[in-house]
Amino acid sequence: MLRSLKIPAGITIAAIAASWSAVAFTASLGLPSEPQGAESEAPANARQASDSKSLRICAARKQPPLSLEDGSGLENKIGAALAEAMALKPQFVWSDRPAIYIVRDYLDKKLCDVVIGLDTGDPRVATSMPYYRSGYVFITRADSDLDMKSWSDPRIAHLGHVVVPFGSPAEVLLKDKGLYEEDMAYLYSLVNFRSARNEYTQIEPSRLVSEVASGSAGAAVGFAPDVARYVKSSPTPLRMTLIEDDAVKSSGEKVAQRFDQSVGVRREDASLLQQVNTALTRAKPKIDAILQADGVPLLPVAN
Structure with missing residues (x-):
């Protein structure tokens, strides 16, 4: 979703946000930190209390095809599959802003607990085992x-x-x-x-x-x-x-084309991260089916 956007050399944060996912930009286009100068915003209606029977999933209200308020987004379906594997009810906490702001404005403020579709190793969060590449x-x-x-x-x-x-x-x-x-x-x-x-x-x-x-x-x-x-x-x-992962700039610097995707949680949420990792193993067949139904080509995970 946030497209944990690996920033290629020569591209500044301001230039990207000034790209995702997500939904994701997209690694995909995701920034290691949200664009500087953007106003932090967490609407009062996002403050949904956590409960032991629900998984609060951070999500952009309108970031097709990854996240849509009717639940038809690719990452909404994956989030629901994850919650099911954890024996929890999916509780989407919706943002009206692009998904690129969700970590700062929602996850960090404890308004929600997981973000679907971050690049594995995104430094803003603790990332789960990769669930697809x-x-x-x-x-x-x-x-x-x-x-x-x-x-x-x-x-x-x-x-x-x-x-x-x-x-x-x-x-x-x-x-x-x-x-x-x-x-x-x-x-x-x-x-x-x-x-x-x-x-x-x-x-x-x-x-x-x-x-x-x-x-x-x-x-x-x-x-x-x-x-x-x-x-x-x-x-x-x-x-x-x-695209083959063989792209290099004229300087010889590699420009990555393929990325592992993970669930992100707050860095201090070690217990939740463990639960997510366990659930991802159970949910893998369903997640793979969701991705394949959208036509997403899958590769063996690297990590």
Whole structure:
């Protein structure tokens, strides 16, 4: 959900929040700390008392496809499966703000107790054992011959527009290849030219996919859990290919493409973390089925 956003070299916190998940940005796009200068906010209606029969799950009210108030979000379903495996009732504590703020404004203030979909090892929290691993994908039209699997593919230089999430590893690599400047005006047109320097701004995952389906972009790059649902449901047949984890900048610096995902709890909640880890083992078949139903490609966890 928070896309515990691994920050690639050359990308500042201000530039990302100024990307997810989540829902997640997305590692996925998640920040090691929430954007500086953003006002901390925890509405009074979020103060739901904890009880021994419920699991309070931090969640963004509207961050499709990961978190939605009707419970249809990918990570809402995973949270419900986790609660069931703990013999608890899922109690969602909803935030009206993007999920990127949830750790600071909700978890740290003890308004909720777990966050679904953080990168394993996120320094803001104690993270559970990984419950799945996935990565960034290339999205292209199925009727094209663009079956790219690696950022080293020379065809990338001739794609025309490439839709990428702001602050993502894909943006870093486009810049490193000298392809970003000619794409920048197009990308910002997808968010009505809102400045990412002054507010949290991100291209909706559904828009990443629809731009390729319509032919407006030659390809898109997204974190698989963010885009798989839309690729699967697209009326225009699309190809989604996991990107090999071999991407490097011209300097030789690695730019990770694949990430383990975990549940986050407050660092001092050792007992809850242990319970979550035990429950994740029980819930794994159900969680895998939820991910597969959305079309998320799964990899063996690294940790």
